[in-house]
Amino acid sequence: MQRLKSLAIGLVLVLSTLGWAEATETRNWDEITAKARGQTVYFNAWAGDAQTNDFITWIGTEAFRRYGVKVEQVKLKDTSEAVTRVVAEKTAGRDSGGTVDLIWINGPNFLAMRKQDLLFGPFATDLPNWRYVDTTTKRSNLIDFTVMVDGFESPWRMAQFVFIYDSTRTRLDSLPKSMAALEPWAKAHPGRLTHPNVRNFLGATFLKQALYELTPDPGVLQQPATDANFPEVTAPLWAWYDRLKPHLWRGGTDFPASGPVQEQLLGDDEIDLALSFNPAAAAVASRNGRLPDSARVYVLDNGTIGNTSFVAIPYNAAHKEGAMVVANLLLDPEVQARAQDPKTMGNFTVLDLAKLTHDQRQLFERPLDAAGLPTNAELGVPLLEPHPSWMTRIVDAWEKRYVK
Structure with a gap:
């Protein structure tokens, strides 16, 4: 990855000024x-x-x-x-x-x-x-x-963003199917959700997925983030995260360093949901003994980033x-x-x-x-990645807001 x-x-490159040379293969x-x-x-x-x-x-x-x-x-x-x-x-x-x-x-x-x-x-x-x-x-x-x-x-x-759960502990129909629904679910299940540190790609993707759903016009994410548009576009994300954070694992004061560390928390029954960018994560972790055979993955109703x-x-x-x-x-x-x-x-x-x-x-x-x-059909149609500048700015903004 x-x-x-x-x-x-x-990231400093300007897409509109690209003047790429081409040498078409003719053989x-x-x-x-x-x-x-x-x-x-x-x-x-x-x-x-x-x-x-x-x-x-x-x-x-x-x-x-x-x-x-x-x-x-x-x-x-x-x-x-x-x-x-x-x-x-x-x-x-x-x-x-x-x-x-x-x-x-x-x-x-x-x-x-x-x-x-x-x-x-x-x-x-x-x-x-x-x-x-x-x-x-x-x-x-x-x-x-x-x-x-x-x-x-x-x-x-x-690769596609998925949620991992243990089907013997948690029913699929009880799990949130949108990022907006994740907040009341976490409030009802305090300490049972976390995400990797946002300096980890997976943790940053968690925030990008929320931004996709919560911002009024997700189409803007296909363009570079700027000083002018970033505060307005991300305002709903930070309002949502402010409400979510107190209900995270360890009260949102500590975050696992990586996806595998988070998977271990799921395997140890410390959390109910883990995140992955590999749809086969549950099957692979079960095969390797990191998670039980009952581990499963699912995607959100309106799609996830791929x-x-x-x-x-x-x-x-x-x-x-x-x-x-x-x-x-x-x-x-x-x-x-x-x-x-x-x-x-x-x-x-x-x-x-x-x-x-x-x-x-x-x-x-x-x-x-x-x-x-999961089957290929169960994964649905993946959402396009936002412009890379959104991830960079989101990570920096998250650290300024939440790292003391």
Whole structure:
């Protein structure tokens, strides 16, 4: 997952002044795969999740078996490390033979690279497996934190904000189905709700989700936050949070550091609701023994924020052909289904299941041993991420208001 500190990259850029250069890929797929054979793709990816690292290793095995392409994961603590490396190479005049072939990227890191003409493309819409991508209900496959992707990134996994609960302790029909309803629910269940510290991406998303619902015109969130509009747009959020905070776990004086810490509170019966940006969180945590088999997730009636993780190819990548082969492989229906299985990663698909054959759709059926996994239909249509500047300002404002 992209880390909150990466949001600092590129926020000063003005979207209306973007003047991006393009170098359209014109070769046919047979030419690309022939050139890719024998290449080693250096896949720069955040390495904070063991299951994802294992999946990338498996992708390397498949890429070599199918196409003769090797994959080496360059393990990052933060995506900005790879961005910085490409910037340094451009500054040094290294416009070919770069050390970064493929990057797991989204949000402000993508914006920063696009603004500086650091990406190869457009290429994504020319990949053979692009025909399966959901471009209708999963708009984040085309719009990355308010920035049009325009074929310079290829999607590979979805994330969506969900609530986790224990179905043996709490009935689904008793839980709040909107952020507005969360306040009276918390008042009736004092201490049974919390959220991660807002410096954590998940904690910030909790506030963004509330802002989406509570502000009179959520469309404004697709534009940058400014000194002029921020106070008025966020006023309903702070009024709501002022009422909510006294009823949070430990009276709202302490917050778990991360999602996993919050999950542990749920497992220890200290709270009744936990938050996640992974719809498979309950199924994965149950499989790993962190939560009971009765753990489930749900989304709010009017939808929850979702985003897409992409892969992109730097402008000076040494092995562009191999990188395109890997990007295409990540969109293969069988690969996407494997990624969605909680035994592997539990990351929901970027594909439109209606575009698949009957046999391919069957691959996405909920496994019998994963009762906590929601169906793709149950997740509904995800809401687009607000412009990154809203998160940055909300986090700063929350700390000024509530951190003593």
